[in-house]
Amino acid sequence: MKAYTIGYAITLVFGVLSSGVTAQCPFHKRMTEGGGQDAKLEQLEQYSVNDAGTQETTMFGTKINNTDSLKAGLRGPTLMEDFMMREKVMHFDHERIPERVVHARGVGAHGYFETYEDWSDLTAAKFLRTPGTKTPVFVRFSTVLGSKGSADTVRDVRGFATRFYTEEGLWDLVGNIIAPFFVQDAIKFPDLIHAGKPQPNTDVPQAGTAHETAYDFFASEPATIHTVLWALSGRGIPRSFRQVEGFGVHTFRLVNEEGKSVFAKFIWKPLQGLSNLVWDEAQKIAGKDSDFHRNDLYDAINRGDYPEYEFGVQIVQEEDEDKFDFDLLDPTKLIPESLVPFKPLGKMTLNRNVENFFSETEQVTFHLGHVVRGIGFTNDPLLQGRLFSYLDTQINRMGGVNYMQLPINRPINPVHNSQRDGQMQFNIFKGKVAYSPNGLQADTPSMVDAKDGGYIEYPEMVEGRKERGKSAKFFDHYSQAQLFWNSLTPPEQQQLVDGARFEIGKSKSLDVRKRMIEILNHVDNNLAVRVASGVGVEEPANKYKNSNQTSEGLSIDQYPKAKNIRTRTVAILTAPGTDTSDAKKMYDYLDKEGAYVQYVGLALGDQDGLNITQTYTTTASVLFDAAYVPGGKKAIETLMDNVSQFPYEEPLSFVLDTFRHGKPLAATGAGVELLKAARVKVPSSSKSYAEDKGVLVSSSSTSLEEPFKKALIQQRFWSRMPLDKNAK
């Protein structure tokens, strides 16, 4: 009720505003002055409710004590009359709304977008036309297949949906972290999702494609292979939402004031670097911390380490539409950056966590059709179908048509039209006119033509027969899959092969496995042979031609590294007897550089002056980016004691997993013995961090500081990972 009351009050304020009394409302004043980075935040503030220090009331405002229900005698039946119990339980019964049919699990954050330059030559969109303009944004990252309570680190595509609250209305860029999409036409989307989601007879497996129906579909629909390869690579298991790219996937249009249009692919590039987990690690994290990605984002933002993503476009001129081997309208294709470079337009910073998950992250209703002037659509058949689906699905989730009035969904500029009534109508519209044209209200709200600031419809020429089918270039399913495979480094290819063996190997049907190997063979024979050997299928004999073409922008490993070690998580492994001076020096150094450092010990609390915040039971190597083992003979003996102290060898597993997963690992003094006991290949003499593949040893922590920092910037040492004997 409290929220409703406030919403109602705001509504009245807006009502007053629309009748012309603008000066009394600071919010409206700011709007008329033109948005600004905090405009959305301040709007949301007005709907916020703080219950701290208040007194309990019913939803209708009566003060109450509802500790016990009302009974006829203390051991007697509860009375129907108990309005407090009825209301509270009734509300509880209705707390859930349907989860999203796809992308159910997500995490959201607020921030702002700042445009670098005046891009008027490209677009009429106002927020892209003045350098330094700051536009509030809300981003929701999500996994696709799992339900709302599924684990974060499953292998899956992930959503990267961004809402820009511009002065001219909302623009929702509803993209993914993977550049191509599985299917070419929206009519195939329900099939894709039915095949990927848990099987209808058993409702398993949760949150992943490692099952028969998914691969039966992929094997039957070769258009999926390009995206399947992305998902099987490191792209399907990102280290963090702070280290993912985002892609609008479709080709869109930008239209400028003169009505000139260009084709545009939208891309986000993280400035924190790009990084992924290894599959063994991702699976272990799903058990140790199923909220790993959510926690990572919340923590970084809470600590002021705001993730930044550069936003840009690949531009194709109207007259070049047909110059590529692929069709710009085919969403299973990307535009290789070696053909059309990425042009940065601005930067997004995520600087605030949500106050309330349900009100903001759950109730946000993204829709591709939320566009501002200067941004438009193409005839991509997947895009066209999405324009229907997102509106439709929100009505199912929100229970009515007025969901755009929810605080998270309201634009920051005023809304006026003749749409009325419907469930949960919050506005009180004055007057008797709710139609257009009208004479009684001077024909207002008045229609706005493109030349006066209204939406610009690009007058694309369209002609053709009505028919079902696809254009010829849509049938090339393998060229770009091959380009992707060819562009990965050998360790990245190995990760893809391992991922494919796991996923395809989960299919009990030999026929599905065989057909899948056949599809892989069309991409590359070496890929198919290597996967076949792991899934009980004969090596394919046919060798199809590999173009050997590669492109920039596809390998994670070759993506520019972060410039510092801010937010890298480092575990310092200790036990009573640890050389505290060494441990502290390393802690202080890394902490000063912005890393998130924690001492892991036998018990929480003080240990010889070190504040132990994790134990070998509460955490594990997979939850850190790196580990350091300081000296101290007694401590190392304790950590190696696999009889009385650590029967499950937790410290040894910690070290071994850090090594196996390619992460920086450092040790000093007796700490080196723990590495050796964990079967880590320890370099014989001190070399550079790169030559030692991120395993660094020394007699003192000070000499390790700089090399460890460089290793942390490098983040992973994939060269440590073993390759198949027949890897090329």
Ligand code: HDD
């Ligand atoms: Fe979709 C949600 C991304 C194709 C139908 N989609 C949804 C979300 C993202 C994407 C990020 C979550 C939004 C949020 O955080 O609330 N979807 C994509 C991308 C696609 C794509 C990048 C291909 C380029 N989607 C697609 C098709 C259809 C849908 C072809 C239907 C024909 N998508 C939906 C939906 C969802 C959705 C059913 C579920 C919840 C929602 O919309 O709000 O409408």
